[in-house]
Amino acid sequence: MRKNYFLSLLLLMITFWQVEASNGSKSINKNGKAARTTVTIPAPPAAPSGLSGSAVGGDATKLNLTWTDNSVDETEFEIAYSTDSTTYLVTSAVAVTGSGSTGATTLNGLTPNTTYYIWVRALRADVARSIGSCTPVANEPTNSAPTGNTPSCWSNLLKISTGAIPAAPTNAIVATPYSQRTNTVYFNDNSADETEFIIERSSSGGAFTQIATMPGVSGTGQRSYVDNTTLPNTQYQYRIYSKNIIGQSVTGATTASFITPPDRPIAPNSLGLISVNPIGLNFIKMYWRNGAPNAIGFYVQQSSDNNSWFTIGTVSANSELGFTATNLNEGQRYFFRVIAFNSGGDSDPSNVLPATTLKRVAPNPAFNLTAKTISTTQIDLKWNLGTQDGVTNNRVSQEIYRSSVSATDGFIRIATIGNYEDSYSDNTCSPKTTYWYKILTANFQGQSPYSNLASATTLGPPYAPTELATALANDALGNTVIKVTWKDNSNDEWGFALERSTDETFATGVLKADLDSNTVTATSLPIEEGVTYFFRISASNQYGASKYSSTVKLEMPVTATPNAPYDLKGKATAADVSLKWGDDSNKEAGFEVERSDDGKTFTKIGTTARNEVTYVDKTVKDKTKYSYRVRATNIKGNSDYTNVLEITTLAKASAGIEIAADEVFQVYPNPTSDGVKVSVSENLLKGSGMIIITDNTNRVVSKTLLSPNQTEYRLDLNNYSEGTYTISLRTDTQQLTKRVYKF
Template identity: 65%
Template structure:
């Protein structure tokens, strides 16, 4: 406040006057008046204000209104408490209407009570009104003081804040980053945030944020970033005193790029038993990887793996066979993940039993071997691969009796069965197998091993008439083979076939005529086929009992030889109807009595009831249920005297005729004894016409008689010599 001009002038004049008076010793009384004026107290200062010095924590600048013109100095009283003031003198005041002073060496961040008063020479003490907290300090010695100014409460600045530390950035996104640091100060008023976008070369203040009471972690979110850029931050702590002694700086960090665009067109280029191979199209230029996921329920997903950005195919392994899976792919980079591709759904392959083989064929090779061949069933190399094949065989039928005879490899398509029996029909089928099961069977193929023919069957024997009206036995059968070379038809009078008559027939024959035959006889027939490998089994036995149609023909040519004790008789059989031959004897040639019988076709009889040197008469007739035939010629023969030597006919009177029946010719075999005699072999037909005559040759024992040009029927073969005649009947068909 400006001083009062007139008061100043007055004081100046008074002082001047006082000096003059002293020097002139004019009067002591005026001098006393001047001295009294000089001791008056100065005016007290007003409007005391203060301000802590910026950037300093121990200084305060004070100002006040100087209401006195004669002060020599000002006394500053200050204390951290409203008592116990310490004082400091300002020195000579300036001529300014305001006073000022700087308190130093104060305590930082401390509140002070401050007062000021004017000081001048003198001892006058003004009467001042006491106010609270007013200092009670005495005036300086020899000084006069004004009353105290108004009370000033003012605080020093605190110390500069502690430096922040530990700055780092997290989290970071494309356009936002969160700056984190540790606040180590309790005195900061704010934090200054600076950012660099040029690798830490230049930092620019981007924000000043208020300080927060206390220490701890602080954050600042910067929303002004750009994707795929590099930044760093610097942080200062600030208070009224100033900046912290140092800052904290983050490392240079990149912001992530924008997430990539999702892949598309997810598909598969291969499905296996436990794997699915996927492919897709990359829709982004900034993908850093692909993440492949799969699920079994399209809800819970499992990461199968990752690919680099330049690989757009992936095979998911370790899947279950025959199971449905969902697949999807996303692209990723440091900025995040794309959306997912389309969801692809695939079912893994499942192993199954193999496909069946087909076109199975069987080829006969030998009596024990049949070769098989077939086409393998298709397989895809994964699900239905064969592991082995099995060969099945039956000797029963195409539907029953199969059993496995071999197990072979998976790629074989042929097999030789060498375990067959001769002339046996076998049925075959093939299957493939793997660990999942067996395929269906192939088609059934059959073949028959080589060997003797199959036995003929359904053999039957019946009576029939030939073209000439003759009664014949006709045999028929079923030919069960296609490889026989011929048949042997056998006839016997007993079921054991002790003695047989055999007819050899050509292949494919299914019937034959059996002659000659006798009436009233049961005949048994059987037949077998034969080829290079031997004879078949015999057919079943067929039998037929012939009926007796008439009395038998009479026997003929009764001959005999005698000894002293017996007579041996022999006659010719010209009948096929006899059941017995009755032998009668007479001693007078008139009265005959039966002495014995023979069976059918038995044409010899020995009479052991004769006396020696006795003449006997014999005759023979054939009989059957129809009656008896005419007698033979009567043979008169005399037994020898006991001393006489026996006269016998050679018994080489038997010859053989075969085959019988025949189709084209016969052979006549003559015994060696007959070769001593001359004779003839004659063939007569049923009309008793001679159709062939052959002279006996003493050096020839076998003769061929050709009947091929003659009709079917019965023929009589006669061997006649000078001493005997023997006949045989042959049937040609």
């Protein structure tokens, strides 16, 4: 199809030129006829041949092309190039003179390391040309010739690649810390075919200038360059390119901007003590001179051996060049030196300054120490302070020592107080305790002798009596009594409390006797044979009671069988029989209750404890007659029986019977240790009344109102002293009286 296109174009041009020739100028032959003129149309330019090329050294974006010019009348050459052999870009080249000459041009702006398809053809800027016939070739461009130009056929195909520039370095950094005159640049080499690296540097923010090259290294990895030409206190920045025979990497690896440190300062000098009050107990004052204008500050260092140093302070270069070393030990030798510094480093040390702090001597002791009792837990101390010279024997602290053992042993420190205090209140004392005190004054260099001793005893309850003892004795009338003795260990008691009990825990049968101060003996009454008594005693004053003495016990012997109980009485219901009798003995261990169904044969049905004179028989039948009797017993034997009481239980629906008229008012036990029970007949409950207790001086000590439906009352005599008391039952119509002995 392309061949037909060029043939048609050629025929059209021939016809055009024939018409123009006949209408333009005509020639006349000898016969007078117009002569026919023949015009020859030039052929298209000849196609170039021998197209070849090469990559431009050092620039991977250019290709140098050469070819043989086979035409003598071309006006220019057209070069077509493509990276995919289908879409071609075109550029032009200057024509050369004469067939057989060599044409040449350079393609610019190409992509590095890329394969190109390249053709060249000659152009003649003249349309009056014949159309040549070109045989199509694979991958040949199809671009039309520029308007007004006749093209030759395309040259041979040139397939050629641009050169490959090396990959750019990355990650450029400058090693820290920065140095004044030597700095190292590290960067990543990302190319395996570079021949060298180009090192550029910028100073103080100016343009980059090449300062060195480095040979390329086989393979990739981290590389470094040492710059030995930097200057102190100067801003720098580096940029590194890679390069090979094709060219230089497009970009370079650039470091961050940095500033080299200044030169380190020279050492301070003339370190010495200040002229006024340079040394104290805990401080040393010093000064020095600065020999370095570029110093920004100074380190003050301290040593105890002129070998091991540590920094104790920092001083600005803009301030007065002096320093006070504090918190030093008294009387100790120290060494000091000063070092200047800036961002470039530290100077050499200054001269060494040796100096020794002042030393205290042991302080003078306190004197005239006194102790005064204030309360049960407080003793106040007062003393005079020892003298001091204001510098070396100043007190630093005072310590209070106390002993509760003796004036020589058992001292412990109870307080540390300030150096100017001359009194102290000890609030940690125990009541009724003797304490010894002394004071120790101290400073960092020693301790004073102790002050004089002072002693005081705290207030409190008396000391407990000791050596409590009991024994049987006879009183002036020949009666057996218990004599109790003890040792009085206090001189401030108000009295003693002697307690007696029938059990070791002092829970039952307790009698208490309040005795005057300084008493060391007492008689305990009443007593009963066969009983074990327990005794203890305590002293008391306004601050309370002492501890009890140790407990002692006394077992009362049994000398004979007990006296017989008497006056057995009772009352019956349908379900039980309540018995009551009189106790005429102080020797019984208990009572035995016997019963008979026929009035002849008696059987023991129960027992009671000592002084227990009541018993309730709950094993009876209603409407049955029983006989009862009671006897006392101890380890010596049994007493005689009481009278025999015959009593008949009631029918279950029947009411109870009244006790005898003379038993409307009963008091028991008698004698008593702590209280009595009062039994009142039911017929007295119909009116109002009162039970009154009076002592042997006829003083009323207790009053109890009669309550409806209450037949028995318990009256407490526990807090009353020994003696005889009168218990009276008074109603609207009568008065009944009983005497009772309290022991």
